[in-house]
Amino acid sequence: MSKRTILLCASVGTLVFSAGSVSPNSGPELGLDASQHASVSETSPAGDSGGEAPSLQQLSAAYAPSTPHASGPAPRSEADSPQEESSALLPTPANLEESTLWLARAIYSETKLPHEQELVAWVVRNRVETAYRGRRTYRAVVLDPYQFSAFNPGSSKRALYRRLQPEAPLPRWRQALWVARYVRQAAPAYRPFSIETRHFYSERSMRGRAAPYWAERGGFVAPERSRYAVDERRFRFFKQIS
Template identity: 60%
Template sequence: MDSVAVVEEVVRLTPIEEALRNPRRLAPLPLDQIDTETLWLARCIFSESKRPEEQELIAWVVRNRVETKYRGKTTYRDVVLDPYQFSAFQPGYPKRDFYMSLTPASQVPGWQRALWIAHYVRHAPDSLRPFSLHTRHFYSEQSMRTTPHPQWAEGREPVRPRRSYEIDARRFRFFEGIS
């Protein structure tokens, strides 16, 4: 009788994929790992979405902006506070003070997970980038009140992440090559 070798392929998940499988098991990040840049990235992704998969993709868009010096901005803080880029941080936005006041010790549901995701994306190798480096824009159809899409999205096709993500196109669409 011939023996058949069964090769079992081990699928290794990235740390973020592992964490997203069961985010309630995620231990808080040690405070010494949360620098100012991670804090600003976490504030941004937490303001845009409470869903971890979406937060990760948004974090990569923000990282892409920092790494490409989009609009002359070279820090996460400057990218997040860049006028007319992230609505929650615009003067007059009702929850602006709330998002600006979040600290590493804040105990808001989902906030510690956002800090973890922000730290992960900031320190992840480029090989885990789910889009090209020039994917620096996104919008949410649900947030568009007076028009179906931003002017910059006119005639452009959204890009899909390279890895498998469940993203509702009404919630988020991502774009590359926007100047």
């Protein structure tokens, strides 16, 4: 078992299987530039993840208490998981803070795959910790205009994602809550890329152009391949963009 998995297991092993309450949190928060349009359905995004997707059993071991139903492979495409009911429902994290809830809303709006959710969450955390664009809370970062496509002013999905509550019986949403909780509490040593990595985009979601204008000014960042298998057509990460 890797040191990272041991740490993750230890961080959640004492939690109880009860619905968490959301409490205000005054700590720092953050958001991110993204053009990906995520579906609000509970299927995985279209397309292959570019590598072995983690199983739900592995996800539970890393991010949540083990459950009798946490078994079987996580879906890698919409064809693999056409319905929400095909996935196991994880318990809601206990003592869930408001900042974690906003982070979960952001990563759930971007992707339904856990390893991608983790990377997106670290980008958001990087923005919070560097006060990018003057935003210092997760709520402020997520709602920063034209940073997360699902939360853009006028977006048809904005109201839905803003209203998502921890108790919503959606497996991929519950998964996002556990991923968000882990990333907010993880030691900086587990950051998958530098703290200057504060942008990403999805080539698959770009319309009429190959990449956003800011990508030409930043440095491309590839997450460590031994830890993350990311299809670059789905997500590309960038650092040192003002």
